[in-house]
Amino acid sequence: MAFADNLSTLPSIDHLSALELIDSDGNIVASIENKPGKAGSLRVYHALTARHGQINGAAAREGIALFGEHVDDAKANPGKHPNIDRLLQILDSGIGLTVRLIHA
Numbered sequence: 001m002a003f004a005d006n007l008s009t010l011p012s013i014d015h016l017s018a019l020e021l022i023d024s025d026g027n028i029v030a031s032i033e034n035k036p037g038k039a040g041s042l043r044v045y046h047a048l049t050a051r052h053g054q055i056n057g058a059a060a061r062e063g064i065a066l067f068g069e070h071v072d073d074a075k076a077n078p079g080k081h082p083n084i085d086r087l088l089q090i091l092d093s094g095i096g097l098t099v100r101l102i103h104a
Contacts (some may be wrong), residue, residue, distance in 0.1 A: 003068040007040055010047040018102040049099040056096035058088040088094040
């Protein structure tokens with residue numbers, strides 16, 4: 001299924017301004033804001049967190065499927081899609097991230 005179609009199946013993020021991704025040492029390693037160009041990734045990560053409690057291997061596998069056609073572009077162009085790159089890294093390393101939701 002295409003990314004846009006997948007997004008339409010996910011819960012709303014209207015109540016969020018962002019989310020923070022936190023490593024095992026408590027460091028914020030990334031933030032995804034609710035703004036154009038990032039809202040789709042925020043919606044995916046929010047849904048993954050709701051289902052899995054964190055961004056772990058299972059969440060990363062599901063996230064890769066949700067990002068659909070953008071995954072091939074991310075693999076061909078590392079750095080172009082950092083939120084997909086992060087999921088691929090979690091799959092490779094097995095090291096997950098916790099999530100802090102920032103409410104609007």
